[in-house]
Amino acid sequence: MKRRNFIKNSMLFAGALTALPSVLFTKKSYAAWPKTSFDIKDLTDSVKSVYGHNNLEESSKIKLKAPSIAENGAIVPINVSTSLDNVDSIMIFVENNPQPLSSGYQLTQLAEPSIGTRLKMGKTSNVMAAVKSGDKVYTATQEVKVTIGGCGG
């Protein structure tokens, strides 16, 4: 009887072990499009929903290239690059947009931490680039003045 119990228990244990990694991996692998984070209307809440905290640190190692005055809010070119190591992801937040989170870039080991895109901006706002390196989140912020908004119609 003892032996039978031992086998039974060890099998249960093995089952738990095989089940565990699959849970870990689904969390680690590329997450689905984060609808909640994109829907949030407040910058602080938005940052918290992405990283789980609001401990941001300004860093001069992030280069945020954005126009100081954008004539057309429908096309605002934004470039972010950084000399920080082990960059996990780059996120771009536009504080005064209806939803501050504009886009997120998950980098693998192959990628260099340098990305560029064009965003819509409803009105003059701070643009914040957030770079996750290791467990920390570093930011760089710049104000972009918008003369014609890009969200109306």
Next chain:
Amino acid sequence: MSTIKMRSKESNGVVTVKALIKHPMETGQRKNKKTGDIIPAHYIQEVHSKANGKDVITIHWGPAVSKNPYLTFKYKGNKGDDVEISWVDNQGNKDTKIGKVK
């Protein structure tokens, strides 16, 4: 016709990829001026890129990305690499393009 225009160039072991995607990127917040009806949201949510079959970058876009979006990124690679870019939008449409690094 592919919706993706892509160019990639290597210099000192780093490949710069530039891409333009043809897409309306409707936010779902605009109204049709004549009828006053809201134009339904239609935008790219995910862009994924691979080089020689290996993942390089996964991008999540919201409606705040401009119409006909432009994208640039860099990765450690070589001349002749096959770079693949694919996108999926919120209505389930998708497209993929593969190009060679110059």
